[in-house]
Amino acid sequence: MTALIGRHTNKIDKKGRVSVPKAFRNALSSPVSEERGASTLFSGIYLxxxxxxxxxxxxxxxxxQRVVDSLDELExxxxxxxxxxxxxxxNSYQMAYDTEGRIFLPVELRTYAGLSDEAIFVGRGTRFQVWQPEAYNIHNKNSFERVRSQGATLRLKKLQEGFDQ
Amino acid sequence: MTALIGRHTNKIDKKGRVSVPKAFRNALSSPVSEERGASTLFSGIYLxxxxxxxxxxxxxxxxxQRVVDSLDELExxxxxxxxxxxxxxxNSYQMAYDTEGRIFLPVELRTYAGLSDEAIFVGRGTRFQVWQPEAYNIHNKNSFERVRSQGATLRLKKLQEGFDQ
DNA sequence: TTATATCCCATTGACGCCCATAAATTCCCA
DNA sequence: TGGGAATTTATGGGCGTCAATGGGATATAA
Structure with missing residues (x-):
């Protein structure tokens, strides 16, 4: 399975639908069919x-499925x-793709993420996030700066440790 | 369709009936027919x-059936x-679906859960719960906040990989 | 009868299915 | 190597189907 990587900005239409990026659909669909056979033919995602x-x-x-399996069934x-x-x-919504690979965004989730007419899909390995584009840009900028400065601090520490010895 | 996931709010009519969400009916029905054959053709749920x-x-x-079997495994x-x-x-009620996939809610259970004219079905993997909507919202809000405050430290049982944000 | 329960049909509204177009990407060839 | 043609993906919107709901008719029991 390919990991979920990168960003994709898609439109939310009047019906509240949004296309799940093709790359994400590919990455998410493959493992299921292999693991569980054609019986569990659910084509969609969980939000x-x-x-x-x-x-x-x-x-x-x-x-x-791994979350479900983590629970002791007979408990x-x-x-x-x-x-x-x-x-x-x-709190999860099981959302099936329509014929075109779109899903409906539940109102609760749209509200929570402050989504209006556009959504940015952000890959995070095995999972992904959907953000209001502006909010994501701010968040990403901050995250990037934090990582960068932390990296600088780490390098500095290493340097100091080196001097100590 | 495997696990019970997500929520569905349905109405309780004057007769005390409520529709079991289609997704839940699917998830609950499939394993039975496979495991026990057409002999035990009970179409319904246990409450x-x-x-x-x-x-x-x-x-x-x-x-x-698994609970019943557990009683036989002595050690x-x-x-x-x-x-x-x-x-x-x-204490379980065996409730059969009517032609439309509805069940009757026994008075004892309705009273216990404080149900009036609406009920929310909540998926929990292998089982589900039925709440008075308002009561559930309060309960879920608390659960959500508790998980949130515990943050990335929490890990899923039996799961190698942690659930980090 | 009264109460209880099952079946049947009628309504409605949401959602899945379909097609039609736009945008984007790849491919191909001059 | 630039630019079209072809394929794929994204988007928009109409329409039919089915799940949810309401209520009536019929059957069964007390």
């Missing part, structure tokens, strides 16, 4: 509110270890 | 009072777990 950002987070069948009292998995399942 | 919340909990034939489960399983079976 939920990011816990950290004002953005939507998404994943494919493979990831969700009648779920312990706190399961809270994350349960919360994730409860 | 019982949640041990933990003021909500109804539900499952399909497959899960109930594997503790007495406490057996008691739990028995209590579950004793």
């Amino acid at each position: 939920y509110r990011s816990f950290k950002y004002s953005a939507i987070e998404g994943c494919g069948e493979a990831f969700i 009648l009292f779920s312990d706190e270890q399961d809270d994350l998995a349960i919360t994730l399942l409860e | 019982y009072r949640s041990f933990k919340y003021s909500a109804i909990e539900g499952c399909g034939e497959a899960f109930i 594997l489960f503790s007495d406490e777990q057996d008691d739990l399983a028995i209590t579950l079976l004793e």
Whole structure:
């Protein structure tokens, strides 16, 4: 499976639909058919509110399946270890592609991410995020600067350590 | 269709009926027919009072069967777990779908969950819950915030890879 | 009968399916 | 190597189908 990498900006139409980038569809679809056979023929993705950002987070069948498997099926009292998995399942939307590879963006998620007429898909390896473009640019700028400065600090530290010895 | 995921809000009519979401019906029906053949052709679900919340909990034939089987495996489960399983079976209602995929909500369960004219079905992987919508929203808000505040430190059980943002 | 439950049909509104066009990318060839 | 032609992807919108809902008719039990 290819990883989810890069950014794609797509339009949200009046019906609230948005095309999932072809590259993402490819990356997300392959593992399912191999792992579970043609029986579970769900063609689509899972969306939920990011816990950290004002953005939507998404994943494919493979990831969700691992969340499901992490739960002990026969456990009648779920312990706190399961809270994350349960919360994730409860708050996820299973969105099927239409014939053209689009999905409908649930109102709750659109509102949460502040989406209006455009959305940027951002690859994050096994998962991806969907942001309001402006919000993402700001976030990305900050993240990049933070990484850059941290990198500088790290190099500095290494240098100091070197001097110590 | 494998796991129960996401939420669906449906109306409870004057007769006390409510539609079980199609996605849930699909997810609950498939494994039964495969495992047990056409002999046990029960088309419906099992409902019982949640041990933990003021909500109804539900499952399909497959899960109930697993609980039943767990009682026969003498060494594997503790007495406490057996008691739990028995209590579950004793308190479960077997509700059949009508022609349209609706079920009748037993008064005991409606009262327990404080249901009036609407009910929200919440997927939890192998099982689901039925809540009074307002009560669920409050509960979910708290759960979501708790997970959020615990942040990236939390890890999924049985999962090598952590769930980081 | 009264109450309870199952089946049947009728309505509606959302969503999936379809086609038609636009934009973008690749491919091909002069 | 520039620029079209062809293929693929993205976008827009109409329409039919089916899930959800409401209510009535019929069957069963108390």
